[in-house]
Amino acid sequence: MTDSAQTALERKIGLGSAISLNMMNMIGVGPFITLPLVVVAMGGSQAILGWLLGALIAICDGLVWAELGAAMPEAGGSYAFLREIYNRDGAGRMISFLYIWQLGFSAPLSIASGCIGLAQYAAYLWPALNASVLGSPIHASSLLAASTCVLAVTMLYRNVSAITRIAWVLTGGVLLTIGAVILAGATHFHPALLAPSPGAFTLNIGFFEGLGAATLLATYDYWGYYSVCFLGGEVRDPSRTIPRAILWSIVIVAALYLMMNVSVLGVIPLSDLTHVGAAKFAVVAVLMERTFGATAARVLALLVMWTAFASVFSLLLAYSRAPYAAALDGNYFRIFARLHPRHKFPSASLLALGAVATIFCFFSLAQVIAALVAIRILLQYVLQQIGVIVLRRRRPQMPRPFRIWLYPLPPLLALAGFLFIVFSRHEASRELLDALVVAATGSALYFIRAKKRSEWPFAEASYLPEGK
Numbered sequence: 377m378t379d380s381a382q383t384a385l386e387r388k389i390g391l392g393s394a395i396s397l398n399m400m401n402m403i404g405v406g407p408f409i410t411l412p413l414v415v416v417a418m419g420g421s422q423a424i425l426g427w428l429l430g431a432l433i434a435i436c437d438g439l440v441w442a443e444l445g446a447a448m449p450e451a452g453g454s455y456a457f458l459r460e461i462y463n464r465d466g467a468g469r470m471i472s473f474l475y476i477w478q479l480g481f482s483a484p485l486s487i488a489s490g491c492i493g494l495a496q497y498a499a500y501l502w503p504a505l506n507a508s509v510l511g512s513p514i515h516a517s518s519l520l521a522a523s524t525c526v527l528a529v530t531m532l533y534r535n536v537s538a539i540t541r542i543a544w545v546l547t548g549g550v551l552l553t554i555g556a557v558i559l560a561g562a563t564h565f566h567p568a569l570l571a572p573s574p575g576a577f578t579l580n581i582g583f584f585e586g587l588g589a590a591t592l593l594a595t596y597d598y599w600g601y602y603s604v605c606f607l608g609g610e611v612r613d614p615s616r617t618i619p620r621a622i623l624w625s626i627v628i629v630a631a632l633y634l635m636m637n638v639s640v641l642g643v644i645p646l647s648d649l650t651h652v653g654a655a656k657f658a659v660v661a662v663l664m665e666r667t668f669g670a671t672a673a674r675v676l677a678l679l680v681m682w683t684a685f686a687s688v689f690s691l692l693l694a695y696s697r698a699p700y701a702a703a704l705d706g707n708y709f710r711i712f713a714r715l716h717p718r719h720k721f722p723s724a725s726l727l728a729l730g731a732v733a734t735i736f737c738f739f740s741l742a743q744v745i746a747a748l749v750a751i752r753i754l755l756q757y758v759l760q761q762i763g764v765i766v767l768r769r770r771r772p773q774m775p776r777p778f779r780i781w782l783y784p785l786p787p788l789l790a791l792a793g794f795l796f797i798v799f800s801r802h803e804a805s806r807e808l809l810d811a812l813v814v815a816a817t818g819s820a821l822y823f824i825r826a827k828k829r830s831e832w833p834f835a836e837a838s839y840l841p842e843g844k
Contacts, residue, residue, distance in 0.1 A: 386720060389611045394604040394621035395628075396547040397690050401600030402629045403550050404687025405493030408660050408680045409741065410593040411640055412649040417589035420573035421641050424634065426590025431630040433591070433793035434598040436786035437757065438626050440764045442619035445605040446778040449614030452701025453605035453694075454756055459705070461763035461770075469707060469832050470822050471759060476702045477818030478755040483695035483729055485748040486599075487528075487688055488736035491521035492744065494684035495737075497677045500658035514738065521737035528688045529730035532696075534719055546686035553679040554632045557660045560667040561639020569642050588800025592749055595797060597633065599752075600687070601625045606694040609701075615777030636660075643667060692733070696726040750807030751814055753794045761791040 389397070415423045450456040455472050462468035495517040499505040505517040531542065577583070604611060604621045611617050640649075643663055660680060665673035700715075700722030702708035716723040736744060764787050767774070780786050798804060827834050 387612045391617045394617055395624050398601050398603045398621055398625035400547055400686040400690035401603040404490045405684035406597035409493045412659050414590045414593050415649045418586045420576055421570045422572045422576040423590050426594045429591045430594030430598050434626050436790035438601050438622045439780045439786040441602040441605055442622045442778050443780045445618040446615045447776050449608035451609035451697040455698050455702050461767045466832050473707050473822045474818045476699055476708050478751055478814050479698055481814055482748050482751045484733035484736050485744050487691045487733035489744045490684045490688040491524040491737045492741045494524050494681045495521040497658050497680045500661050501677050518738045522734045525734045528692050532692055549682040550686050553683045556676055558635045558639050560664050561643050564667040565642040592797045596745055603694040606697045619778040696722050696729055699725040746807050747810045751811045753798055754811045757794050761787040
C-alpha cells in the first residue's frame with residue numbers, strides 16, 4: 377500500500393458541485409430513451425404512475441444513502457458502508473469485496489447505457505450510423521458509443537478541481553435540454569392526449585406487471601442521486617453537504633421528469649410512441665420537430681447527446697473511486713490503489729472501468745439496462761436497506777450527523793419497492809441468473825484470496841474480533 381502522502385484525496389467538492397455531479401449522473405440520456413418504453417409498459421398516460429413510484433423509492437433510498445454517507449464520508453461509498461455494517465473483520469470483508477466485484481460489471485453497464493443512448497440520438501441526426509461496418513454485425517453507432525467512453529476517460533484524466541468546473545458546463549447543457557422539452561410541450565399541449573386508456577386502473581395481474589416494468593425503467597432513470605457518496609473523501613463539510621446534495625438532487629430531477637413526461641404525452645399520440653420509428657428511439661427530437669421544426673429537432677438531438685455525455689462523465693468519475701477505496705483497504709487487487717502522481721486521482725481504477733464500459737457499448741440497450749438493474753438491486757441495494765437497520769442495532773452510539781426521517785419506514789419501503797421491481801416482471805428469471813453468476817464468481821474469487829491470505833472465514837482465532 378502506498379503511504380498516506382501519496383494516497384490522500386483532497387476535499388474540494390462543495391454543495392453546488394455535489395448537486396451538479398449528482399444531477400448529471402441522474403438525468404443523462406435515460407429519460408430521453410426510456411420514456412416511450414415506460415408508456416408501452418403501462419399502455420397509456422397512466423405510465424406517470426411508474427415515474428411517481430420511482431420517485432418515492434428514490435426518496436426512501438436516498439434517505440438511507442444520506443445517513444450512511446454523512447456517517448462514513450469516505451471514498452468508495454457503498455464499499456465503506458457494507459464493510460462497516462457487516463463487520464470489517466468478519467462477513468463485512470466478503471460482502472464489501474463482492475460489492476466491488478459486481479461494480480466491475482454494473483458500473484460499466486451503467487456507463488455504457490449512456491454511451492449507447494448518445495449514439496442512438498446521433499443516428500437520428502446521421503442515419504448512416506445505423507449501417508453495419510464492412511458487412512460485420514457491428515454498427516457504426518456502436519463504434520461511436522465506444523469512442524464516447526474513451527473520450528470521457530480522457531477528459532477525466534485530470535485533478536478534481538478542473539473536473540468540477542467541467543461539470544458545471546455540462547450541467548448547464550443538461551438543464552437547457554430538459555427546459556427545451558418542457559417548453560415545447562407547454563406551448564403545443566393537447567390535454568385530450570393525456571386521457572388514460574380504458575380500464576387503465578383495473579388492479580389485475582397485468583396492471584402490476586406493467587407497473588413493475590415501468591418502475592424498473594423509471595428507477596434506472598432516477599439512479600445517480602448517491603454519486604456524491606462515492607466521492608465522500610473529496611467533499612467539503614460532508615456531514616451537511618452529502619445529505620443535502622442527495623435530497624435536493626432527487627426533488628429537482630423528479631420535478632423535471634414529471635414535467636417532461638406531461639409535455640411529451642400532451643403532444644405525441646400514444647400510437648406514435650408504441651410503434652417502431654423515430655418517436656420511439658428519439659422521442660424528444662420528434663417532439664421538437666412537431667412543435668418548432670426540423671432545425672430545432674436537430675439542435676435538441678445535439679443537446680441530448682451533450683446530456684448523455686455529461687452522465688457518462690459523472691458516472692466514470694464517481695465509480696472509479698470505489699475500487700480504489702477497496703484496494704487501499706487491502707480488500708481488492710493492489711493495482712487499483714494507485715493514484716496519479718500529479719493530479720491525485722485513482723488512475724488505474726478509472727482506466728479499468730472505462731475499458732470494460734467500452735466493451736459493453738457493443739451490447740443492446742435493453743440488455744444493458746435489464747442486467748444493470750437486477751445486479752445492482754440484489755447485490756447492493758437490498759444489502760444496504762437491511763444494513764442501515766443492522767448498523768442502528770449493532771452500533772447505536774455511532775455518530776450520525778444525519779438520521780433517516782421516519783425511521784425505519786424509508787428503508788423498509790425502499791426494500792419493498794426494489795423487490796417489487798425485480799420479481800413483478802416476466803423476464804425476472806433471466807436477470808436473476810445474471811446476478812447469480814456475478815455473485816457466484818465473486819464469492820469463489822473471494823474465498824480463494826481469503827484462503828491464501830488467512831482472512832475471514834479462514835483467519836486464526838486470535839485475529840478475529842473479541843467474542844467471535
